[in-house]
Amino acid sequence: MTEASLAFSDLDARARAMAGDVPADRISVRDHVVDVEIGAFQAERGVTQRLSFSVVVEVSDHGGAETDDVDDILSYDTITEAIMAELEAERLNLLETLAERIAQRLLLSPQPQRVFVRIEKLDRGPGKLGVEIVRDRASGDADVEAQDAPAPILAFLSSTALTAEALPTFLDQFEEDGVPTILVVDADLPLMQDSWAARNIVLLQADQAAWQLASIDPRVVPVGTRTELDWGLKNEQLSVWAPSKMVLDAVDAPISINLVDLTLWFAQQVQACQILWVGCDAPDTPGISSHSVMLEDLS
Template sequence: MTTDEIRAAFAHPALRAEMTLPGTAPLDRISLRDHVREVEIGAFQQERGRTQRLRFDIVVEVLREGPVDDDVDRILSYDRLTEAIDAELASERVNLLETLAERIADRILLEPQAARAFLRIEKLDRGPGALGVEIVRLKGGTGRGAELVAPAPQPRVVFLGAGMLDHAALPAMLDRLIAGDAPAVICLAAPDLPRPRSPAALAQRRIDLLAIEQAAWVLAGRDRRCLVVNSRTELDWAMRRRQLCVWAPSKMVLDAVDGPKASDGLSLAVWFAETMGALELCLIGTDDRVQAVVPVRRASMETPL
């Protein structure tokens, strides 16, 4: 790996193409530029007990399996780059930029789509210019592995039956979910209102799913703390930030290879809780019997969650 090749990673795409791995077609890239953080780092005594600005530039070559089709779950999200930085900065204090760069690259290359990572980290406060390191790493090149994989967040899934969005205790219940010990995802029943009927099963399935999504947008419109989410990528991002989520089921259900057979809100909530490895499924506003591989608890709008 030449210095020119490392520098080309951050250059114009035409120059980058000249530095493609031998024998391979040019790969797509995603990048993070001019990301500045205040960090305590350094081997010298004068760098201890104080922070200094670091600037991060990251380029990742990514593998594609078929067209993206404007689907966020088929790409490597930019958030995974900033999360890799955050995770390593929170792990422990290090002396060397080289160490930090290695660890961030290791973490990024655990992503399935990541093929090669280029990192530049610069200290902005150590002299009249920027002092830094540049590295490039290939997937599987360092040996650090499973211990870096952050476990997926385990949510508390709360199912609200029909009519629960008009319950007077709804705001207080949302307060408790936000203050709870786990990220919360709300699943909803379809509104108890007439909806179109279709003789085509797939068309009716979409109609039923859209009815639930209408309820999700009603809840989000009433309380701005609720974020409507429809993809695994956005769910993961939101749960890691303890954002209160409301599930819009169409995308995950229709994309699933072995998805749920029924389209009623409760059946979908059970499938979703099992798919996400939920801590528990809390049922509010329904007396229907439920079987699930995750713990199921009946609750009310007034009881702790």
Template sequence: MSSPMPSPDQEALRLAFAAPLDRARATGLPLDRISLREHLREVEIGAFQQERGVRQRLRFDIVAEVTPDTEAILSDDVDGILSYDTLIEAIDVEMEAERLNLLETLAERLAARVLLHDRVARVFVRIEKLDRGPHVLGVEIVRARTAAPAIAVAKDAPRPRVILLAKGAQDDDGLSALLDRLSADTAPTVLIATPDFTPPSAANPMAQRRVSLLAVEQAAWRLAARDRRCVVVDSRTELDWSMRRGGLTVWAPSRLVLDATHGPTDEAPLTLARWFAETFHAVELVTPHDPGAGPVPERSARTIADI
């Protein structure tokens, strides 16, 4: 039984990582190629629970087909070519952006970022996990400029005011009046609720982390149950959309914290509030605690009436 014919993309991938002579014979395309081979990085990635809190090695191979600038090459002008650093920088940026579950997502984002360069016509990306067993697991993709997903570049990102509510704020008689004032303000406000109970202890640090984060989220949903204006959001996309609309947002921290490459040092509500305020470049952080030193202006509000 004959083997099925490879698809055009499969053949393109095979040739991308094949010997130069094989590529030349098969394609005859007047495009140059630059490549990054066997670039190793250690990173936390993966959809399985056992991959949380564990760094594993990834191996990257990237080949970019570029439109040659003969004048720049002959004049030895480094500014007229695609630098190899562009490929490494794409990896650096995507590794720092957030923790990902899927190699496929990382490959798509890398390809899209490389294709931002004007001279790149097509890019091939191979990413492999080296520590998941006695084998190599990986993904390979090829993307052309016309088929590449757009990268959302944050421009004029909203800068919110962040308010850490004290314990028992859900039951405070002044909460409705506070929400009236905040809802009338067109500037974005993000509320972070403090649980009014002590979360149970867990022997496993990762389990304890989730228990503590879920306690904050439970307090957030209690706010939502108290007033329909308290809309709970957990993803960066939802937060950005909500803050651009102005008004109120209640933050549920688990998703952003667990996926952060540089997360907060612990899961105490005050630590979470300061981390969030710094991450989203808040204009002000209001807490029921004494102000702390940091990049975000901070003030104390002991009661809801002080906010």
């Protein structure tokens, strides 16, 4: 089989061609179609499109054929669950990222030795637009577990708190205590109708408020991704959340223009240990410690 024909063949043919002298057993799921919101273009936000997943997993020797026990094999559900787990984790821009994460998740199981992943967009052109990757245990860090970020304190800074003379002293206290902290800044937004456009405007204004705080105090670093947030928590950085990317990329973020609602959702995402509401009354927050810090307490 030529390289050109192999490139356009199904994954099983590619797996057979790469098998070597001792072909491995293969488990596969083909043409698994899911409606997904994905894509880097603005036209792909707020809508779903069909993705087709084909996955072939080469597995190590097992006794499933002899025992007829499902626990002795790699289940097909393991493949489909890996796909759905990565789709539900966050909204992604690139098929390449999604394919990589599915492959690495599958390689966390003991049986897979090599994984072939093909993902195709079915609705973005006259044909199928897709990517295909091959990963094995030597090509990734599947056996290395990421260090968990510590549970932070969230401090919600009201618009009045931002103008308080004692705000630098308040931030000093976090620095001295060395407690992992993420700041959330109220953008003091006017009430607007609930719509996709209004939600985007609110999030962009909240991003601007985060950068405004950074201009007030250079110790504060605006961060917009979970990776940046985790790094900041592990490295004693005083971070302020710029929410637009994380909210727009999430599959379970509230459809709300209320930054308090988004803060409560964010607290769950980062497993915050408590929330401080600075310069405003604390809302009801079941399941998490929540306290008001009045402006007079900042002096």
